[in-house]
Amino acid sequence: MLLDTPICDFGAPAPQFSLVNAHGAVHNLSDHMGENGVLVAFICNHCPYVIAIADRLAADAKALKTLGIGVIAINANDYAAYPADAPDKMPGFAAKHGFDFPYLIDADQSVARAYGAVCTPDFFGFNRDGQLQYRGRLDDTRMGDAKDRVPELLNAMRQVAETGHGPQDQRPSMGCSIKWR
Template identity: 40%
Template sequence: MARTESNMLALGTKAPDFYLNDRTTETNHFNFSGVKGEKGTLVMFICNHCPFVHHVIDEIIMIANDYRVQGLGIVAISSNDVIHFPQDSPALMTEYAFENNFEFPYLYDATQEVAKAYQAACTPDFYLFDQQDKLVYRGQLDDSRPGNGIPVSGSDLRGAIDSVLYNRTMNPNQKPSIGCGIKWK
């Protein structure tokens, strides 16, 4: 299992816009302003087959359920090359979203332009934007990885979200996420 770290996009970066198809409904398209939350927005790069995503998907769902009702916009994007990785195809994205009870859009980045704009490097990769659409957190969910024995808690990402929602000081110690590399064309 290859381990790729986040690129750590510069804090303060304005959220790159996008216009992508939602695999949870197959009929809707979203841009950044369409998923933006009243208090902030979480953009996650994930995919269907990555063991790092599988390791944390339950916590991702809990975070989404805990925070979307508090004004956080949440979206997941898959940017993997589906020709060489058919298990990440849009049809299987729909199935994955349904099986995991996604209550947020799961968008398909067919051209990989959105992943490039965000400088996404791995799955999972997390980007948290404040009310002004400025990047305030990028990095890991927590210190847990498949096989390292550390329980999944979401502590790093939850702490960052709490800072945005409750106007707290952001922890300056932001560790990169580690996961499977984006499967580039």
């Protein structure tokens, strides 16, 4: 089912969490908060929308890190019902797309619920004070050619890094519904 994300609730606090990656290493949100903020991305392995943007997400995440913004990806899908999203498949997906950020497992889906995540991909950009400033799409390409794309998330988070505030005009992310239990 195709879904759009809700509009940004500017200033909403980042829900704290402690999640593991596929190798059992524990990651907390605070461990990845950059000097200028953090991006939390809800993704999965099998969603065609995530697959379409995964390489661009990896490239934009590298650029975000140079801006002092940490990046974390979270898989909250019910992997018992969707085996392609199982934890043992996550490292291969991350390596294939060049992720250099943690890709974590929300096994009980409590973090996705706390954030109000609705689809994959779903992006939450927070400033250095942990206040929500971006809830939009990665770029303007949808599922198409990314040659002449406008990197909306990167541009918005650059503004957050510089000013602490995200742009008022944000376009919702679009993707497949999170697979709830």
